Amino acid sequence: MTPRTRTFRILAAGAAVMLAAAACSGGGREKTEDSGTSGGNAAGSSGYTIAMITHETPGDTFWDKIKNGAQQAAKDTGVTLKYSNDPEATKQAVLIQNAVDSKVNGIATTLVTPDALAGSVKAATEAGIPVVGFNSGIDDYQKLGALMYFGSDETLAGTTAGKRIGDAGAKHPLCVIQAQGSVALEARCAGVKSAVPGTENIQVNGADDASVVSTLQAKLAQDKSIDYIVTLGAPIAIDALKAMDQAGSSAKLITFDLNAEAAQDIKDKKIEFSIDQQPYVQGYMAVTSLYLNIKNGNDIGGGKAVLTGPSFVDASNIDKIVPFTKNNTR
Template sequence: MGRAARPRTASSARPPQQNTADDGSGGGGGDSGYVISMVTHETPGDTFWDKIRAGAEQAAKDVGATLQYSNDPAADKQAQLIQTAIDSDVDGIATTLATPDALAASVQAAADAGIPLVGFNSGIDQYQEVGALMYFGSDETLAGQTAGERIAEAGGAHPLCVIQAAGSVALEARCAGVKSAVPGTENIQVNGADDSAVVASLQAKLQQDPSIDYIVTLGAPIALDALKAMEQSGSEAKLITFDLNADAAQAIKDGQIEFSIDQQPYVQGYMAVTSLYLYLKNGNDIGGGKPVLTGPSFVDESNIDTILPFAENNTR
């Protein structure tokens, strides 16, 4: 498409390109021909990222762009993936910033190459500092505080906040938010890539400390692990979670999970890609220098009947 031959700067948008391939990628809304790279810190097997990717793929289809998706939970390898996208001369990059310090050099390299980059999902407090143009995600500190307030109102005094990925600023912010409302909150680190290990760690902790009255998981698959650990340990703690998948939504419906704090990952993926398209085509800046919030949004018995079908459809 001749992208490498076109001079560009980090602050300039690029005119739309025509995609002449008749491969159906034009979708219902456009035929831009842009190539957009999405790079995440996804841990393989975590269903949360299915929603991110589904939203991104739908957006790419709607604007006629090609989406290149890659992921690695290791910060140094995620940085390498961003550099690979830069070397491939993609038109735009959307990346999570769970470990912003480790990714800062790669983000700067994109700017130096004149490739617009937006952040999403993680890094809301750091995205501007590292040089991302826009951001789409939840205010995780606010989400944690609000969850903690609900726990406190229900009489909870000793929540266990389960962190499944070491070094993630978003996960740390969630637990810190809960602790700000419930000072007795305790964190536990588990290996989110190994469900059996998560169950074993939580079972041992619950057996060792029966004073734990709430379990706060930071991802829907971890919530399902927690249910197994609670059953095996005989714990009477109550369970809340961040994020949704179809099984967690059904567990809310069945009364096994009290509520979920949803950040709408489908919207994050969709908006990250769409924002790059609009920036490249028109120079649009969504958010006006502020993050665009997709959450927190609470899912509980009051609205689960409405939301459950969308969760099963992988869009909520």
């Protein structure tokens, strides 16, 4: 889902407020049905209903963190949360329109395909329903009419990762894109390439693990000059490890995002580091910001995106973070 002057002070200020209350794009598999999820004992006590709509393809543990954060926020604020998802842009647009038609009080949505979602987001704003973007769409959320945005600047994240591996000697990284047409994933690889010009992109089918492994294995066997592999989702990193083993590759591996298995692989020194966008925070702040906007007219971020990353996870902090990955909160 170009580096800019947004600073992490925005994140620090916003996250401090939200985390005090809560204590905090990858591959995937197939569509799930719309599901209503309440946040716990306090759900509905505010009288507000918030719809969260994403481009999730089920099977990717990344989205469990988004949902866990959103559900905790719903519990803390007494909001009734309705979550739905579809990886197809036109169907995600229909889900947004359905939320508008059901007269929810607020909508939080990913904006990975902004052109396809523009009409339904406009319908929401024209109906007086506040919309918040998160996770994907940092460059487009304001043009679409969303009030606030919570997520990582993917170009900045890619550039930061590229600089780190470049400083470590990378000359020919392979950047693995697992979802065709994803602006966020393309931005990550472009950021890596801006720091390490020898970066090469490869497209894989993130919905098919066996295909990912075979595609990467063939590439690594054919080109021994590849010295780093950059995966853009934790499940793809696990596939890459299998491919590296089968190809006898000596390349080093880094990944974007985390799950429990990838975190353990960082601890075991199989993965150098992760560039974490903190999806739990994205889900939590998206819901809480809408609650505060509806209840009190608050606008978090002062017209600028609130950055939740890049946040590096490596040998220096992995011991602290592993337990949170097992809880699906980091």
